[in-house]
Amino acid sequence: MKRISAIILLFTLFVSSCDIIDEPYMNEPTNGGDTGETVQKILLEEFTGHQCPNCPNGAATAEQLHQTYDKKFIVIAYHAGFFARTNTDFPMDYRTTVGTELNSHFNIEGYPAGVINRTEYNSNLVMSNTAWPSATAEILDDEPRLQLSINHTFTSGNLSVTIKAKALSDIDPLKICVLITEDGLISPQVTPSGTVEDYVHNHVFRMSLNGTWGTQAFTEGATFGQEESIKVQGTVNADWNTSKLNIICFAYNTESGEIIQAEEKSL
Numbered sequence: 001m002k003r004i005s006a007i008i009l010l011f012t013l014f015v016s017s018c019d020i021i022d023e024p025y026m027n028e029p030t031n032g033g034d035t036g037e038t039v040q041k042i043l044l045e046e047f048t049g050h051q052c053p054n055c056p057n058g059a060a061t062a063e064q065l066h067q068t069y070d071k072k073f074i075v076i077a078y079h080a081g082f083f084a085r086t087n088t089d090f091p092m093d094y095r096t097t098v099g100t101e102l103n104s105h106f107n108i109e110g111y112p113a114g115v116i117n118r119t120e121y122n123s124n125l126v127m128s129n130t131a132w133p134s135a136t137a138e139i140l141d142d143e144p145r146l147q148l149s150i151n152h153t154f155t156s157g158n159l160s161v162t163i164k165a166k167a168l169s170d171i172d173p174l175k176i177c178v179l180i181t182e183d184g185l186i187s188p189q190v191t192p193s194g195t196v197e198d199y200v201h202n203h204v205f206r207m208s209l210n211g212t213w214g215t216q217a218f219t220e221g222a223t224f225g226q227e228e229s230i231k232v233q234g235t236v237n238a239d240w241n242t243s244k245l246n247i248i249c250f251a252y253n254t255e256s257g258e259i260i261q262a263e264e265k266s267l
Contacts, residue, residue, distance in 0.1 A: 038144045038147045038168060040072070040139070040140065040142045040143070040144045040261070041071075041144075041261060041263065042072060042073050042074065042117055042136050042140060043074045043075075043076065043116070043248075043259055043262040044065070044074070044114050044115075044116055044132060044136075045076050045102070045114060045115045045118075046058060046059075046062055046075060046078065046112060047080055047081065047103055047108045048077050048079055048083070048084075048112050049080070049081060049082070049083025049085075050079065050090050050187065050188060050189045050190065050201070051082075051083045051085065051090055051190050052111045052190060053190045053191060053192050054111065054192070055111055055190075056189060056191045056192075056199070057129060058111075058113075058128075058129040059112070059201075061129040061130075061132055061133070062075045062077075062132070062203070063202070064133075065132060065133060069136070069140070071264070072140065073136065074248060074250075074262050074264045075181075075202075076179060076181055076203060076248060077181070077202070077203040077204050077205060078096070078098075078099035078102060078205045079095055079099060079205070080095060080096075080100050080102070080103035080108070081100075081103050081108060081111065083111055089188060091187075092185070094201070094205075096205060096206070096207065097212075098179075098205070098207075098208045098211070098212045099205050101212045102212065106125065106126050108126060110128065112129050113126050113127065113128060114127055114128075114129060114132055116135040116136055116139070117259040117260075118258055118259045119135075119258050121138055143168075144168055145168050145169045145260050145261065146165060146168060146171060146251055146260050146261040147165070147261070148163060148164070148249055148251060148261050148262070148263040149163070150162075150247055150249055150263055150264075150265040152247060154236070154242070154267060157235055157236050158233070158234075158235055159180075159234050159235070159267075160232075161209060161232050161247055161249075162230070162231045163176055163178060163229065163230050163231075163249050164227065164228075164229045165217055165218070165228050165229070165230075165251060166226070167218070167222035167223060167224055167226045169224055170221070170223050170224060171253075172218075172221050172253050172254070172255060173217075173218050173220065173221055173253075173254045173255070174216075174217045174218050174251045174253060174260070175216055175217065175254050176210075176215050176217050176230055176249060176250070176251045177212075177214035177215075177249065177251075177252070178208065178209040178210050178214070178215075178249045179205060179206075179207070179208050179209070179247075179249070180205075180206045180207045180209070180236070180245055180246070180247060180267075181203050181204055181205055181245070181246045182240055182241065182244050183202040183246070184200060184202065184241065184244045185201040185204050185244075186198050186200055186201070206237070206240060206245070207234065207237075209232040209233065209234040210230075210232045214252075215230045216254075217251065243267075246264055246265065246266055246267065247265045247266075247267060248262065249263050249264075
């Protein structure tokens, strides 16, 4: 059923390009995906740029998946590479050191590109947006191995975040990354039909609170029920709209690089 649903969505995205699909072509979770139980969440790391004419198609695919799966589907949009460069017509600089490092690490050569839970699909780690629905459906119903929770304080621009991780099965050593994204950024974007001056950029990666590769957790691995917390801090840029900021954390296997769980919370 997951594969059938993904195929239907792929076909619909192809024929409708950037249009949002009105009908529920995938099985939508009840209660917005929030049942009070720990579920497997999917993280899309999207690589994009405001001078990339095809990247709005990628954003549309990400938005469709986000609307369909709601809280189970999390997006980070890294603006990096050739198409993210600035000039007088595209003055907003969304590039970051972390985004540039990941762009190089994953060897991104075409845009839009995405990585789903840093897990291979059809032997590919980096995929175009047409593969994102199928790659998501492939792992969406996996049994969760980890529970993540986010607690934070934000005072006078200073942000402190505590991530609590609880093993739901025996797991290998992990690293946990804590990032900030911003929605609702309005600036020019090249599209297939020309430049849109008031394009709305969402899920834009702004900063990491613990570098590109995160903080070690469960150094020796963990058994069922074992818990560990990490605490990270940072200063939020005064120019960012705090009502549009999100805290995203994800935990990945230090050996394979696979993301085993992610979580998101509004600032």
